[in-house]
Structures are given as C-alpha cells and as structure tokens.
Amino acid sequence: MAEHTIKKIGVFTSGGDAPGMNAAIRAVVRTANYYGIECYGIREGYNGLIHGHFTKMGPRSVSNIINLGGTILKSARSEDFRTPEGRKMAYEQCQKHEINALVCIGGDGTFKGAKVFNEEYGIQTICIPGTIDNDIFGTDTTIGYDTALNTAMEAIDKIRDTATSHNRVFFVEVMGRDAGFIALNSGIATGAVDILIPEQKDSINDLFDTFRKSAKRGKNSSVVVVAEGEELGNVYELAKKTKEEFPAYDIRITILGHIQRGGSPTCGDRVLASRLGYGAVTGLMEGRTNVMAGIRSNQLVYTTIEEAIKKHNTINKDLLQISEILAL
Known part of the structure; x- marks a missing residue:
C-alpha cells in the first residue's frame, strides 16, 4: 500500500436504507483501524455532517452488526445540504473535527451531494453504492439488491x-x-x-x-x-x-x-458490502477522490461519480426474452 496522508475519515449513510449498509460501515471502520486511520461515524447522513453529529468509532463499535438490516448510523435526506450555506456548514464541521476524507454510502442522490461537496471544498470523497434498485452504473450489483x-x-x-x-x-x-x-x-x-x-x-x-x-x-x-x-x-x-x-x-x-x-442481508450483500467498504478506504489511501467503489466481473473497480450518476445499469435483453419463453 502506497504512503498515504489520510488521518481521519468520516463515514455516513444517506437516502433510502438498504440491507448490507451496516456491513459496509463495519468494513470501513475496521479497514481504517487496520491502517492506523481514525474513523468517525456521522449520524443521519448529510444532516449529521452539517450539524456535527460525529462519533469516533473503532473495531468494537461495529461488533455484531454485519447481520443487521437498516443502518446503525441512521439515514436522512437533507434539504439543507442542497444549499451553499448548508454545505459551508458541513465543511466547517469537517475542519473542526479534522476530517480529511469521507466515505458516502447511498444512491445517486448521495453521490450528487458528494460530487458537489468535493468540487466546492476539495474534501476527498469515495462513494459506496447502497440501494436496493440496482440502478447505479459502475458495479454489477448494489448493496441491498x-x-x-x-x-x-x-x-x-x-x-x-x-x-x-x-x-x-x-x-x-x-x-x-x-x-x-x-x-x-x-x-x-x-x-x-x-x-x-x-x-x-x-x-x-x-x-x-x-x-x-x-x-x-x-x-x-x-x-x-x-x-x-x-x-x-x-x-x-x-x-x-x-x-x-x-x-x-x-x-x-x-x-x-x-x-x-428490511431484514438481515444475504451472504451476497454482506460480502459485497465488505469488499466495497475495504475498497473505499484503500482507494482513499491511494489518493482516489470523487469516485465510486464497485465490483465488476468480480473485481474491485472505481468509477467517477459523474459517470455513475449520468449512466445507469441496463436491463439484460436476454432476461426479457427468457421471461417470455419460460412463462408459457
């Protein structure tokens, strides 16, 4: 692993909850701890980022959550973060807590917020796709699907x-x-x-x-x-x-x-979330920013947030044909 300058990272979940988000939080916290990086959980997504709802987390903070649905950090949609004033408050909170980078878990709304925040204030950001809809480009499947x-x-x-x-x-x-x-x-x-x-x-x-x-x-x-x-x-x-x-x-x-x-995540979602949580932290350590961690053809890949937002996963045409044939 290359030398890195990340000392403190924040992780939050935003938008609709999805089974496996807790497994992703767990992976982020424990990977950060393994590499000597302090990790702070931010409650209620961008609202928590604005209002400073930060909690220092370690390996024991995420014990026994890999099997839980929902998100221990809670989730919320933030109208305030859509405004320049709200994002300025969020940046001031990052400065106050000396947060160098953010791991943002959610769907395309979460990604758009992360992209704007990075462009305005230069905070290093990596997103993790957490949505049951499976419509995020750059990963074969999303957490919760x-x-x-x-x-x-x-x-x-x-x-x-x-x-x-x-x-x-x-x-x-x-x-x-x-x-x-x-x-x-x-x-x-x-x-x-x-x-x-x-x-x-x-x-x-x-x-x-x-x-x-x-x-x-x-x-x-x-x-x-x-x-x-x-x-x-x-x-x-x-x-x-x-x-x-x-x-x-x-x-x-x-x-x-x-x-x-709701419900306990499947094995597939737990493993996917663990891989993406690990990939988000190691990606930050490699200097990556404004990207999404994903899995394609069973390999960890990074896609720019802009591309992940503009494009969408497409329906497999063969499946449409299969559905018609097998319904006979």
Missing part, C-alpha cells in the same frame, strides 16, 4: 400458493421507481405470467393477450409482477382494467412495499 430480490421472491412464492389454491390472478407490486431489476428477476424466479417494468414499453393489450394465451394453455391462476415505476399504470389501475376485460377473473392485489428494504 440481492436481499430485496430474495425478499420479493419469497413473498411472491407464498402468494402463488394462494393464487393456485383459489384459481386467482394476483397483481404484485415490487419496488423499482425507475428500474425494473427487482421485478424482472423476481418474476422470472417465481414463474410470473407477465412482468411489467419501466424499461419496457408495455401496452394493456399485450397484457390481455398474455392472459388469453395462458387460458388457452390451461392456466387457471396467474401472478403478474409489476415494478412500482411502471408507466402503464399502478397495480390498482391494471387490476381494474383487467377485471373489465375479464369479468370472470378473481383478481387480488398485493403491494410488497418497504418489506423489501
């Missing part, structure tokens, strides 16, 4: 039992405001008859054709997985239109909601 996906899959499996028992049609809404990764993959994994996502231009007639084809093949129950950001409509609108077209259908609606954000 695998856990949320498995939570959705387990819930839909249970719903399928009821759908089959009563010959019902279920519309199941999963999270994914702008991205359909959870919907597409959980839909494939649970044998959904149709999957509606923002990236795919769906029509109501396509959905009706799917039901007609299913009926011809002898299917008497169905599960349709819908991403919350689907432009065709929400689950209530889709269910209403389907009932009008197929009056005999016994239709039910389930919205999984924030259950997908």
Whole structure:
C-alpha cells in the first residue's frame, strides 16, 4: 500500500436504507483501524455532517452488526445540504473535527451531494453504492439488491400458493421507481405470467393477450409482477382494467412495499458490502477522490461519480426474452 496522508475519515449513510449498509460501515471502520486511520461515524447522513453529529468509532463499535438490516448510523435526506450555506456548514464541521476524507454510502442522490461537496471544498470523497434498485452504473450489483430480490421472491412464492389454491390472478407490486431489476428477476424466479417494468414499453393489450394465451394453455391462476415505476399504470389501475376485460377473473392485489428494504442481508450483500467498504478506504489511501467503489466481473473497480450518476445499469435483453419463453 502506497504512503498515504489520510488521518481521519468520516463515514455516513444517506437516502433510502438498504440491507448490507451496516456491513459496509463495519468494513470501513475496521479497514481504517487496520491502517492506523481514525474513523468517525456521522449520524443521519448529510444532516449529521452539517450539524456535527460525529462519533469516533473503532473495531468494537461495529461488533455484531454485519447481520443487521437498516443502518446503525441512521439515514436522512437533507434539504439543507442542497444549499451553499448548508454545505459551508458541513465543511466547517469537517475542519473542526479534522476530517480529511469521507466515505458516502447511498444512491445517486448521495453521490450528487458528494460530487458537489468535493468540487466546492476539495474534501476527498469515495462513494459506496447502497440501494436496493440496482440502478447505479459502475458495479454489477448494489448493496441491498440481492436481499430485496430474495425478499420479493419469497413473498411472491407464498402468494402463488394462494393464487393456485383459489384459481386467482394476483397483481404484485415490487419496488423499482425507475428500474425494473427487482421485478424482472423476481418474476422470472417465481414463474410470473407477465412482468411489467419501466424499461419496457408495455401496452394493456399485450397484457390481455398474455392472459388469453395462458387460458388457452390451461392456466387457471396467474401472478403478474409489476415494478412500482411502471408507466402503464399502478397495480390498482391494471387490476381494474383487467377485471373489465375479464369479468370472470378473481383478481387480488398485493403491494410488497418497504418489506423489501428490511431484514438481515444475504451472504451476497454482506460480502459485497465488505469488499466495497475495504475498497473505499484503500482507494482513499491511494489518493482516489470523487469516485465510486464497485465490483465488476468480480473485481474491485472505481468509477467517477459523474459517470455513475449520468449512466445507469441496463436491463439484460436476454432476461426479457427468457421471461417470455419460460412463462408459457
């Protein structure tokens, strides 16, 4: 490891929580300790940065948190940090506590704040992608995605039992405001008859054709997985239109909601978070700044925050084809 000048770093979580954030905090704190760097936890994201909610952390501060969902540092969205005055206060707090660098764990909103802060005040920053949506460019998966996906899959499996028992049609809404990764993959994994996502231009007639084809093949129950950001409509609108077209259908609606954000992280998310936490600290030590640590093709990589914000992970076209074929 090259000689480094980082003496004190701050770590915080911002935006929506994601399973595995605690594992990332743990990795940052313990990696910093290993290399003789003081580490401070900042509570409630950018709000804590502004108001000086700093707590010195060591190896024992993060004992027994790798298995916990949520974030021990709490999370919040900060309107004050969007203003020059708020960012100035945050910089003054960094100076007061002699913080040389920041590790920012969150999604694209967190990244945008880190980028502006770095450009205005030169504070060395590295971001870690923590969001269940998996829409951040520069990493194959984001922290929390695998856990949320498995939570959705387990819930839909249970719903399928009821759908089959009563010959019902279920519309199941999963999270994914702008991205359909959870919907597409959980839909494939649970044998959904149709999957509606923002990236795919769906029509109501396509959905009706799917039901007609299913009926011809002898299917008497169905599960349709819908991403919350689907432009065709929400689950209530889709269910209403389907009932009008197929009056005999016994239709039910389930919205999984924030259950997908909680719970103990999977092994995949714990290992990913550990690698990215380590990569953030070692990246700072190498002099990197205004970048995001990610994993691509199982290798630690760094992507500029600007690129991570401007681009988005794209849906695998093969998966769309697979979902149609396997739903026969």
